[in-house]
């Protein structure tokens with residue numbers, strides 16, 4: 001019996017209808033003496049065969065699902081590289097930290113997937129950040145991210161090695177790559193999760209994300225298909241410190257020639273300009289809300305951001321009003337941030353804004369309404385008018401310098 005066996009055909013119930021053979025996207029089921037037989041080397045555990053069986057001969061019982069969890073095991077993170085910084089992308093580091101917790105709950109290992117070329121240094125970093133195994137998919141043709149090549153080779157690895165969970169960042173790359181893999185391996189994907197944990201009773205990955213415009217949080221599980229896949233936006237999870245003494249087992253996974261075919265053509269790489277907003281990396285953010293009242297009010301708050309040496313954030317209302325550009329927007333449909341200091345000026349504290357900044361270390365809120373919801377999340381509440389408080393703060397900061 002294959003170690004990954006979890007879907008089985010009860011031979012006495014099988015009527016030989018071949019519905020499961022047709023349903024299997026991987027050609028893993030064939031007929032032998034009018035009974036369905038599973039080829040476990042081809043089976044990806046996707047579960048497509050289970051619901052189509054009318055005689056309930058193909059099943060995935062709780063007991064075998066538990067066996068599967070141990071056998072197929074790993075919690076994988078697709079790790080992105082930040083080529084400008086020469087290190088793993090922040091979101092990948094954040095995910096490796098979370099993967100350690102999930103893997104501990106399942107008693108399995110953490111696997112980091114890295115694709116590109118000259119990956120040794122990144123592999124070491126992944127080990128130091130929590131990966132027990134580092135799968136290096138190295139080839140010169142993978143130097144630049146390519147949906148098709150990355151999608152094909154990673155899908156094959158998933159099929160071969162059957163991780164229990166595959167996570168990635170809800171970044172530009174992750175948003176393109178993970179759905180592609182999910183389709184190829186025939187499983188589900190929960191995008192933009194804000195929380196992931198393991199259900200202690202079922203061992204399933206609980207994937208929580210905002211729904212209905214952020215007004216409710218939905219928790220989703222994927223019972224019958226593997227791997228369980230989710231993306232998390234950068235900045236949502238807290239980074240765990242690296243342990244330089246920690247090393248991961250490096251496993252070379254060279255791509256096959258046919259997996260390097262692509263219809264995409266690499267044109268150019270343009271690094272971010274110096275003046276561009278990068279809220280994710282900012283240690284201090286001063287954010288402006290609709291309470292600023294006008295573009296002049298935004299300029300006043302921008303002065304405070306500058307005086308504190310921080311970046312200027314904004315609520316969506318300010319962006320929608322055309323007072324500031326979208327890259328400044330913090331929140332569910334903007335950037336998720338976790339600076340050391342977040343100063344919210346004239347922001348009401350709608351949940352869609354809160355989900356983007358609630359992990360900030362210290363939150364200061366300025367609002368003239370003492371009942372503004374933002375104060376529930378603030379460490380320091382300054383009740384009053386921006387037009388009075390911000391100039392006073394500027395005076396005090398300038399007095400100090």
Ligand SMILES: Cc1cc2nc3c(=O)[nH]c(=O)nc-3n(C[C@H](O)[C@H](O)[C@H](O)COP(=O)(O)OP(=O)(O)OC[C@H]3O[C@@H](n4cnc5c(N)ncnc54)[C@H](O)[C@@H]3O)c2cc1C
Pocket residue numbers: 213214288289290291292293314315316317318329330331332333334335345346347348349350351352353356366367368369372384385386387
């Ligand atoms: C699907 C969806 C996604 C969304 N995504 C985002 C998102 O990513 N980010 C985001 O921010 N929002 C988002 N929103 C919008 C969100 O629901 C709120 O409408 C928005 O955050 C409100 O912005 P605000 O707090 O600046 O404005 P308001 O709600 O108008 O609040 C202004 C605040 O300023 C205070 N105020 C007024 N004048 C002054 C003054 N002179 N001095 C001091 N305080 C003053 C008021 O008391 C009030 O609390 C989203 C909404 C939806 C439906």
